[in-house]
Amino acid sequence: MASHLPILHIQxxxxxxxxxxxxxxxxxxxHAGELVCLIGxxxxxxxxxxxxxxxxxxxxxxxxxxxxxxxxxxxxxxxxLSGLTRTxxxxxxxxxxxxxxxxxxxxxxHQEESFWKCFxxxxxxxxxxxxxxxxxxxxLKFVGLTRLEHEPAENLSYGQRKxxxxxxxxxxxxDLLLLDEPAAAVNPTMINKMKEYIKTLNGQGKxxxxxxxxxxxxxxxxxxxxxxxxxxxIAEGSPAEIKxxxxxxxxxxxx
Amino acid sequence: xxxxxEQILNGLTLGSQYALVAVxxxxxxxxxxxxxxxxxxxxxxxxxxxxxxxxxxGPIPYPLAILLATAIMVLFGIGYERVVIHPxxxxxxxxxxxxxxxxxxxxxxxxxxIWGTTPITTPTSLAKTTVxxxxxxxxxxRMMVFGxxxxxxxxxxxxxxxxxxxxxxxxxxxxxxxxxxYGINIRKISVLTFAxxxxxxxxxxxxxxxxxxxxxxxxxxxxxxxxxxxxxxGFGRVSGAIYASFIIGLTEALAAGYGHYLNIDSxxxxxxxxxxxxxxxxxxxxxLFGKRVGI
Amino acid sequence: xxxxxxxxxxxxxxxxAIFPLVVKTPYFIHIFILVGMYVIFxxxxxxxxxxxxxxxxxxxxxxxxGAYTAAILxxxxxxxxxxxxxxxxxxxxxxxxxxxxxxxRLSQHSxxxxxxxxxxxxxxxxxNWIDLTRGPxxxxxxxxxxxxxxxxxxxxxxxxxxxxxxxGILVLLGVGFYHTLVTSRIGRAFRSxxxxxxxxxxxxxxxxxxxxxxxxxxxxxxxxIGVYYAYWYTLVSPEQLxxxxxxxxxxIVFLGGRGSLRGIVLGAFLFTALPEFxxxxxxxxxxxxxxxxxFVVLYFPDGIERIFQRLTxxxxxxxxxxxx
Numbered sequence: 120m121a122s123h124l125p126i127l128h129i130q131x132x133x134x135x136x137x138x139x140x141x142x143x144x145x146x147x148x149x150h151a152g153e154l155v156c157l158i159g160x161x162x163x164x165x166x167x168x169x170x171x172x173x174x175x176x177x178x179x180x181x182x183x184x185x186x187x188x189x190x191x192x193x194x195x196x197x198x199x200l201s202g203l204t205r206t207x208x209x210x211x212x213x214x215x216x217x218x219x220x221x222x223x224x225x226x227x228x229h230q231e232e233s234f235w236k237c238f239x240x241x242x243x244x245x246x247x248x249x250x251x252x253x254x255x256x257x258x259l260k261f262v263g264l265t266r267l268e269h270e271p272a273e274n275l276s277y278g279q280r281k282x283x284x285x286x287x288x289x290x291x292x293x294d295l296l297l298l299d300e301p302a303a304a305v306n307p308t309m310i311n312k313m314k315e316y317i318k319t320l321n322g323q324g325k326x327x328x329x330x331x332x333x334x335x336x337x338x339x340x341x342x343x344x345x346x347x348x349x350x351x352x353i354a355e356g357s358p359a360e361i362k363x364x365x366x367x368x369x370x371x372x373x374x
Numbered sequence: 375x376x377x378x379x380e381q382i383l384n385g386l387t388l389g390s391q392y393a394l395v396a397v398x399x400x401x402x403x404x405x406x407x408x409x410x411x412x413x414x415x416x417x418x419x420x421x422x423x424x425x426x427x428x429x430x431x432g433p434i435p436y437p438l439a440i441l442l443a444t445a446i447m448v449l450f451g452i453g454y455e456r457v458v459i460h461p462x463x464x465x466x467x468x469x470x471x472x473x474x475x476x477x478x479x480x481x482x483x484x485x486x487x488i489w490g491t492t493p494i495t496t497p498t499s500l501a502k503t504t505v506x507x508x509x510x511x512x513x514x515x516r517m518m519v520f521g522x523x524x525x526x527x528x529x530x531x532x533x534x535x536x537x538x539x540x541x542x543x544x545x546x547x548x549x550x551x552x553x554x555x556y557g558i559n560i561r562k563i564s565v566l567t568f569a570x571x572x573x574x575x576x577x578x579x580x581x582x583x584x585x586x587x588x589x590x591x592x593x594x595x596x597x598x599x600x601x602x603x604x605x606x607x608g609f610g611r612v613s614g615a616i617y618a619s620f621i622i623g624l625t626e627a628l629a630a631g632y633g634h635y636l637n638i639d640s641x642x643x644x645x646x647x648x649x650x651x652x653x654x655x656x657x658x659x660x661x662l663f664g665k666r667v668g669i
Numbered sequence: 670x671x672x673x674x675x676x677x678x679x680x681x682x683x684x685x686a687i688f689p690l691v692v693k694t695p696y697f698i699h700i701f702i703l704v705g706m707y708v709i710f711x712x713x714x715x716x717x718x719x720x721x722x723x724x725x726x727x728x729x730x731x732x733x734x735g736a737y738t739a740a741i742l743x744x745x746x747x748x749x750x751x752x753x754x755x756x757x758x759x760x761x762x763x764x765x766x767x768x769x770x771x772x773x774r775l776s777q778h779s780x781x782x783x784x785x786x787x788x789x790x791x792x793x794x795x796x797n798w799i800d801l802t803r804g805p806x807x808x809x810x811x812x813x814x815x816x817x818x819x820x821x822x823x824x825x826x827x828x829x830x831x832x833x834x835x836x837g838i839l840v841l842l843g844v845g846f847y848h849t850l851v852t853s854r855i856g857r858a859f860r861s862x863x864x865x866x867x868x869x870x871x872x873x874x875x876x877x878x879x880x881x882x883x884x885x886x887x888x889x890x891x892x893x894i895g896v897y898y899a900y901w902y903t904l905v906s907p908e909q910l911x912x913x914x915x916x917x918x919x920x921i922v923f924l925g926g927r928g929s930l931r932g933i934v935l936g937a938f939l940f941t942a943l944p945e946f947x948x949x950x951x952x953x954x955x956x957x958x959x960x961x962x963x964f965v966v967l968y969f970p971d972g973i974e975r976i977f978q979r980l981t982x983x984x985x986x987x988x989x990x991x992x993x
Contacts, residue, residue: 175867194870195870196873196874196875199872199873205871207871211865211868212865213864213865213868214864214865215860216860220857223854223857224861224872224874225872227857227858228858228872228873228875229873234882237854238849244854248854291872
């Protein structure tokens with residue numbers, strides 16, 4: 120049935136910014152269906168890792184294999200099209216586009232299209248638009264944003280935008296979803312909602328890697344936790360193991 | 375051989391002009407992070423200011439005229455910062471570019487309306503007296519250009535390295551947000567930067583105007599060449615901009631002097647800086663001496 | 670007060686269609702032709718500046734390529750006008766490809782400066798490559814075009830009225846192209862790039878490809894209108910590539926509202942017709958333009974479009990604190 124090859128295989132990843140080694144020989148593997156949390160004190164390299172994986176940063180050493188393919192030299196849009204999507208630590212949406220337009224954009228690139236077909240709105244394109252619209256509405260319903268469908272994204276509150284960027288990343292039904300601090304800067308009600316959504320998705324088989332600072336969320340969600348400190352992986356294991364890991368405690372609370 | 379030396383001198387003169395202007399542009403770009411499309415017009419206005427105070431090799435002594443022109447431009451720079459730059463500091467880069475482009479149009483056409491489109495000259499006795507050596511003639515004016523330019527850069531260097539204000543400028547060019555935290559007054563530094571940049575162009579104008587004609591459109595090409603220098607020099611790196619300016623000046627002069635050997639019309643010599651800039655941008659998007667910048 | 674869009678356009682088109690039959694004064698017809706040219710020119714520019722959000726300063730070069738293509742081919746080689754239109758558009762597109770590929774790799778500032786550099790080089794070439802372009806003298810004597818496809822039709826455009834209707838056709842085509850492109854998925858991709866390039870890339874948008882599409886289509890449109898200009902004015906000169914036109918375009922696009930069709934049409938009208946009526950000296954006009962542009966950029970960056978929106982859509986009250 121499922122192959123035992125990891126969906127994402129990061130090997131010896133090293134990223135340097137001049138004298139600073141932001142990511143230091145990190146190994147990380149994620150298998151289909153897993154929900155893995157990446158934690159670590161500020162500056163430990165988590166977002167840099169994300170940026171390397173999603174193609175926004177080049178890296179000096181190491182390999183990144185997604186679904187068996189080396190994605191090291193692919194540009195961000197190519198990586199997205201291969202089934203890997205992400206959210207951003209600082210929420211990004213298209214402010215002047217409506218919520219629906221935002222979502223349609225998220226999917227349209229994944230549907231094959233040629234310039235002239237799009238220009239003349241051939242029936243295949245119109246079909247795809249309809250499909251995309253259905254999916255968008257499905258996801259809007261999932262997170263309860265249906266009535267904001269035609270609202271320009273800039274009019275949404277922070278929490279609503281967070282949800283939008285969440286379903287934005289879900290639109291193309293990615294094979295791997297990278298979430299950058301889904302619980303940050305929102306009220307407890309929203310945090311609980313996000314947890315529920317993430318659990319539901321993972322329950323449906325979605326592979327998720329998330330970066331998070333909120334330990335309660337991490338402990339609740341993660342099947343496996345990976346800990347970074349100063350760019351290096353210092354621990355990996357189940358929540359129970361990590362809670363007691365001395366190196367982790369040291370990293371967070373100092374020596 | 376004579377042609378060679380002559381072109382070298384021309385190139386160095388041009389280079390000095392470009393350097394004084396480009397350094398100002400580099401400072402603005404580095405410290406305030408604004409692309410000032412009206413910078414060439416600063417030079418043009420400086421030239422007209424100089425022409426106003428020193429119309430016919432008098433009535434005031436030349437050094438005083440230089441100081442006066444520089445001072446006028448310093449004040450102008452401060453005014454420009456207050457009126458135009460301050461409101462656009464937090465706007466997007468397109469807006470900033472268009473705003474400065476708009477002021478450029480206003481300046482050029484106002485100059486045309488005020489002074490007409492006929493070129494005027496501002497001769498100095500220095501420009502007319504030359505020193506004759508075995509290999510070349512050089513006017514006192516040119517010697518002055520080199521001397522004053524060099525002194526200005528040394529002074530600037532000392533200012534930036536040693537004074538508190540200079541250090542604040544360097545800090546701001548590296549990390550604007552952090553400056554606020556450390557109590558550095560961003561507004562003041564911004565005004566200071568414009569004052570210095572504008573002053574440098576005023577100085578350049580007072581030195582160079584006697585050698586060429588003054589007309590309202592003299593700044594247009596200059597802006598672009600200054601940009602070329604700033605870009606090639608590494609986007610806001612002052613020393614890089616200086617080197618690049620001289621490279622541009624020398625290339626232009628040599629191309630004009632020797633171009634006919636390669637069948638290049640001397641009219642094309644203006645294209646050289648842009649051609650070079652385009653090439654540099656293609657192969658080294660961070661400039662020849664670059665620090666890494668932007669996306 | 671709601672003004673339905675369709676009604677607005679219908680009235681406008683009808684008015685324009687019967688205009689020259691009612692108003693016989695050549696001066697006004699002349700102005701409308703100029704407005705039409707600027708409409709297409711500004712829309713073509715908006716594809717880059719308004720839709721995708723890249724500040725290109727090279728646009729007059731594309732217009733110039735079209736104009737010179739028509740001039741050289743018509744005067745020297747007697748090419749049929751329709752072919753010149755085609756070639757003008759194609760050559761402008763090719764130039765855009767050539768400029769775009771290196772320039773889009775650059776940061777946004779450098780892109781603006783780089784395209785400015787290209788524009789200048791283009792103007793310099795026109796001014797100095799005497800063998801091809803006759804230099805500052807320009808190329809005069811461009812013949813009145815006879816648009817014809819053998820066995821299908823032949824139309825000699827030799828009166829002002831005919832030029833007016835010809836422009837009308839081009840405007841319809843231009844507006845139609847712009848509107849179709851912009852409201853398609855491609856337009857959506859354009860706007861996503863304008864709003865947030867990084868987010869767009871992370872969603873699978875091939876940034877360079879879409880920027881190039883906008884840039885090249887805009888260039889082709891500009892090239893075609895350049896060809897029209899050549900036939901209409903019968904003289905092309907290096908002035909056509911001057912940065913002055915970039916300023917005009919910026920004003921129309923920013924005043925009219927980037928990305929807004931009706932805003933740009935109105936902006937083109939205001940900035941072309943009005944100064945003609947005002948008849949002030951070129952310098953004063955430019956100073957005024959500069960001031961207006963500065964003012965608009967500082968205080969009204971979204972231009973006329975905002976005003977339109979208030980007139981035609983009821984204001985929605987959005988509570989930012991609605992329960993999630």
